[in-house]
Amino acid sequence: MTTSISPPDTVPEEKAAGHRMPFWVNQRLGLLVLVVALSVLFGVLRPAFLDQRLVLFPLLRDVATLTVVALAQMVALSVGHMNLAVGRMAAFGAMFAGLGYDRLGLPMPAGLLLCLAAGAAIGAVTGWLIARTGVSSFVVTLAMDFALLGLVSLLYSALTEDAAFTTRPSGIDELRSYSLADICAGPVCGSPAVPQIAQFTVLAMVGLGFLYGCTRIGRELLLTGANPAAAELSGIPTGRRVLLAHTLSGLLAALAGFMAAAGTGTFRASIGNDFMLPSFLGAVLGGTLLTGGVVSVLGTLLGTALVGVIRKGLDLLGVGLESLNIYLGCVLLLALSADRIRTVVSYRKVVRET
């Protein structure tokens, strides 16, 4: 699902041609084809790639978590901002869940709610600072990243022996290891490749798809990102939309932190350390504009899946550390170049036909 608000200065020809573009130019379709093609290629080269339990299940669990991280970034990007503190917000939210389980003996859903509330609160504070002071989101979220890095480490050191909350509420191990194969309707069970933890990703995607595709607030968020001045003049309370975007970004980051903690076992300060780059990568590969105004929920999932598939395939091919990131970069570059070539070729085709 791609949702966009075209800026007023969009070139009319481009706009007209955009309506006549063939279906195969669709970026999401291109990504889907790439993901499937690479999966088939890796499956042929290494049949173990299609092992549902040992390869696809952990791959999809990873993709599920990183998609939520990328969605957190996408929400900030939708208003033309960025959230450099996405990883620390994940750690901050997860810390509250761990605290709830360890010290308050909360059941799993209550701890998750506490985690989401903490993430939303820190996101709201960030959004409020940006909206109120007018300071760039880059600066504010970078400052927030540093502040949370210190705060989270300090609190873990003060509150725990091993720098982690190790209490696991009932149900969290199941959330980590269960797949759709564990849900059966009579003799028919689901796929063992799909982790149950992906339910959060699906819920987040459905929620955001509805917000951006079907609500006025969603369109206002996009217009705020596309052209803040025009949005303001149109009567949109841009300050509040910025606040909302960062609140949602914090909430989704915290959700990703919870999923990462559930996926590995404990709630610790290092959760989210590596979230920032994948958050931009998934969102931007999926078609979300860094300048705001255009988001793609489905594209974010596909962008994240593309990176995951490439990495997993290279792992299976036994590519060593020295070469892994070089190959990853090259394959991504080729994938994006192919996408760009496809778009240019189709655009020329449309121009020739008109």
Added chain:
Amino acid sequence: MRFPTRSVLPGVVAAVVLASGTAACTYKNSDTASGGRAAPDARTGGGAELVDGSRTKVALVPGGAHPYFQPWKAAVTGARKTYGLGAVTFDETAEWDQQKQNNLLSTLAARGYNSFGVFGVSPTDINSTFADLRSQGFPVASLGSCPAGDKDEADFCLSTDVELAAYKASKAAIEAMGGRGTLVHLTGNNVDANTQLRIKGVAQAVKETGGKVKLLQTITDIDTDLQTAQKAVSDLMAAKGDRITGIVATAYNPAVAAADAVSTSGSKAKVIAIDDDAKILSGIKQGTVTATVVQNPVGQAEIGTWALALLQTEQCTVRDPGVEVDSGSFVVDKANVSDYDKARQKKTAQLKTEFADKILSCG
């Protein structure tokens, strides 16, 4: 700005929906289990001598790239030849991320590796990974670091006792300082269970001096790379260099940086380092580094691979699953810098005997 009800409402709704999802959607109707271990007919009564390791494929997986693990590579390759193993690999692509390490382990399992020696990225999380691997029938050894807490889900842990090693290093530093003065502790990631153990070990040694030695500062999070460590040590020497009489480094990069800083600044501080990097050994020979605490990564990889092969072929079982074994740590100073490796080889031989006689039960 008034309270933005419309802005907050979607977030609240989303939170409630997500939380209700956890309560509603975790079901299990089936169990999956497979075997990484050889068929029972592999039992041959060969005792602790591996009879046939041709179907054993051992993967040694450190938490990420680090000079400490480099001896593992040669040791596991050597073990393959010595014991006639089917295949071995040393894979350091986990990039210090627990989730990536978990994925890497499952990928290696899919590639056919059936025994795992793992240095867990997160000591508090690694038990879940070990439990997953063991539930699939794979023998697992925790090498180089044991899980945090009292429980170990691996078959066995063969590691340096990090608290004891830090204690030994601090005692050596205090002795070199003449039993009084101010000590600085340089170490790694503060939110790592092993770092907390090292901090405890140093604190214990300082406490035993009855106040004659003061711990001036514990500097954490400087083991990410050599440049970070060099900057931190350089700042420390500039700010407090004249007050420092001893430096104990319990992580690799800070140790190398401290050795460098003391030799270039002409400080009189006594440096106790860790591991046997060429710079540190050269510092000991020149007198700029007082001593270093050397660990036994070769022994961890050699003995770990051999024991894993015995478990995978079901020739042996572990008497007390989850047992923790100290792979040894040795204080190396000017007196023994040229022949400390003999002590390490002796410890490795002792470990093999200990495993054969006490840790493993072989048919």
